[in-house]
Amino acid sequence: MSRSAHPAGPRHADVLTEGHYSAPPTDLNALDKKVWARTVRRNDDGVVTVGGIEVSRLAEEFGTPAYFLDESDFRARCRAWADAFGQDADVFYAGKAFLSRAVVRWLQEEGLNLDVCSGGELTTALDAGMPAERIAFHGNNKSAEEIEKAVRAGVGRIVLDSFQEIVRVAHIAQSQGKRQRVQIRVTVGVEAHTHEFIATAHEDQKFGIALADGQAAEAVRRALRLDGLELIGIHSHIGSQIFDMAGFEVSARRVVQLLAEVRDEHGVELPEIDLGGGLGIAYTSEDDPREPHEIAKALTEIVTRECESAGLATPRISVEPGRAIVGPTAFTLYEVGTIKPLEGLRTYVSVDGGMSDNIRTALYDAEYSVALVSRTSDAGPMLTRVVGKHCESGDIVVRDAFLPADLAPGDLIAVPATGAYCRSMASNYNHALRPPVVAVNEGGARVIVRRETEEDLLRLDVG
Numbered sequence: 089m090s091r092s093a094h095p096a097g098p099r100h101a102d103v104l105t106e107g108h109y110s111a112p113p114t115d116l117n118a119l120d121k122k123v124w125a126r127t128v129r130r131n132d133d134g135v136v137t138v139g140g141i142e143v144s145r146l147a148e149e150f151g152t153p154a155y156f157l158d159e160s161d162f163r164a165r166c167r168a169w170a171d172a173f174g175q176d177a178d179v180f181y182a183g184k185a186f187l188s189r190a191v192v193r194w195l196q197e198e199g200l201n202l203d204v205c206s207g208g209e210l211t212t213a214l215d216a217g218m219p220a221e222r223i224a225f226h227g228n229n230k231s232a233e234e235i236e237k238a239v240r241a242g243v244g245r246i247v248l249d250s251f252q253e254i255v256r257v258a259h260i261a262q263s264q265g266k267r268q269r270v271q272i273r274v275t276v277g278v279e280a281h282t283h284e285f286i287a288t289a290h291e292d293q294k295f296g297i298a299l300a301d302g303q304a305a306e307a308v309r310r311a312l313r314l315d316g317l318e319l320i321g322i323h324s325h326i327g328s329q330i331f332d333m334a335g336f337e338v339s340a341r342r343v344v345q346l347l348a349e350v351r352d353e354h355g356v357e358l359p360e361i362d363l364g365g366g367l368g369i370a371y372t373s374e375d376d377p378r379e380p381h382e383i384a385k386a387l388t389e390i391v392t393r394e395c396e397s398a399g400l401a402t403p404r405i406s407v408e409p410g411r412a413i414v415g416p417t418a419f420t421l422y423e424v425g426t427i428k429p430l431e432g433l434r435t436y437v438s439v440d441g442g443m444s445d446n447i448r449t450a451l452y453d454a455e456y457s458v459a460l461v462s463r464t465s466d467a468g469p470m471l472t473r474v475v476g477k478h479c480e481s482g483d484i485v486v487r488d489a490f491l492p493a494d495l496a497p498g499d500l501i502a503v504p505a506t507g508a509y510c511r512s513m514a515s516n517y518n519h520a521l522r523p524p525v526v527a528v529n530e531g532g533a534r535v536i537v538r539r540e541t542e543e544d545l546l547r548l549d550v551g
């Protein structure tokens with residue numbers, strides 16, 4: 089497939105080296121299993137299906153843009169994480185990745201716990217019937233109302249994030265006649281992203297209390313003194329979209345070192361350690377995520393080894409995957425609108441959504457893949473940039489992608505791995521109506537979060 093055969097394709101070497109992509113894929117109709125939800129296939133008519141239902145049918149029934157979530161994949165991933173860690177550890181799904189009542193029920197049925205980090209997430213969790221003791225409450229600036237509500241509900245743990253919060257939570261718990269189970273979130277001087285991690289001396293960020301300069305040790309000292317608190321452990325979360333376990337290794341070592349210091353100073357062995365979330369998923373064929381059982385094995389070995397050498401009993405481990413559970417289970421379905429070939433550069437393909445349903449590309453330069461899903465094509469590859477309909481030139485969904493050169497308005501294209509941090513970060517920019525989330529399972533599809541309507545917009549506008 090020579091590039092010059094495709095007039096809309098790239099011509100200049102400098103354009104080619106500017107992007108994130110490598111060579112065009114050999115088969116544009118192929119679906120890489122790594123990036124698509126478990127039941128996604130292309131049927132004999134060339135139409136992509138999820139749970140056996142054609143995307144063209146889904147588009148007719150639910151409209152576009154829309155997120156389609158493979159429920160069986162979600163449940164299977166929950167089970168894989170729960171099984172991998174077994175009885176000696178707890179898996180908390182990070183609700184901020186995507187939360188709805190249906191998700192809360194699935195988590196409950198599959199035996200997972202839940203992290204929330206706002207009053208709204210807590211309300212959703214409780215409303216859907218998650219037992220409070222299976223909820224952990226996070227956040228660097230929890231309001232007094234949020235803390236009161238969490239303590240009253242009886243959440244299993246509050247993760248303390250600052251010196252002020254230690255006092256605030258203790259005070260609120262005492263005023264309710266309770267002793268609140270808490271962990272202290274520490275920053276271990278490790279920052280991990282994707283394929284690398286950086287060990288830093290100081291943490292220049294808003295979360296947690298630094299291990300450096302004895303700050304975390306001081307936080308433990310204060311928490312242990314307060315009657316309203318039951319300090320159960322130390323928490324550390326080092327980053328996101330991580331593939332390299334080396335960052336967790338450093339983090340676990342430093343947290344265990346703190347546990348040893350706490351034992352030496354106070355004569356108590358804190359029974360729990362939480363290593364956070366951040367485990368990576370495949371957004372493109374170039375990503376190679378690890379399986380939950382490999383991650384569980386690696387983390388458990390690290391903690392066990394470090395504790396042995398510090399002479400501590402191994403604490404109960406917890407982890408908090410969000411993206412790794414929900415991310416791969418959904419794709420966003422768009423209809424192709426205008427197509428604009430820019431001579432010698434690339435072709436801009438506009439879809440009926442954009443940064444309002446997926447802000448990650450604009451926000452973090454995230455990479456995604458995309459495929460034509462309503463039909464197959466024999467046309468050659470065309471270098472495209474998939475963009476939205478918003479009034480921002482940074483409104484990019486997929487920065488660099490090859491799509492068939494005969495792509496036309498009305499075609500359906502889908503962006504896989506949009507289950508995490510897409511609907512949960514969606515906005516109403518340009519008064520866009522936030523898309524629905526449709527759960528697909530064994531031949532059935534049902535809306536679990538409905539599409540926003542213009543009435544919804546006007547209802548908030550009370551001026």
Ligand SMILES: *Cc1c(COP(=O)(O)O)cnc(C)c1O
Pocket residue numbers: 182184185203226325327328329364365366367408409410411412508
């Ligand atoms: C965001 C977050 C997570 C989940 O991160 P993922 O990348 O979705 O796995 C877990 N724990 C804490 C404290 C977080 O802030």
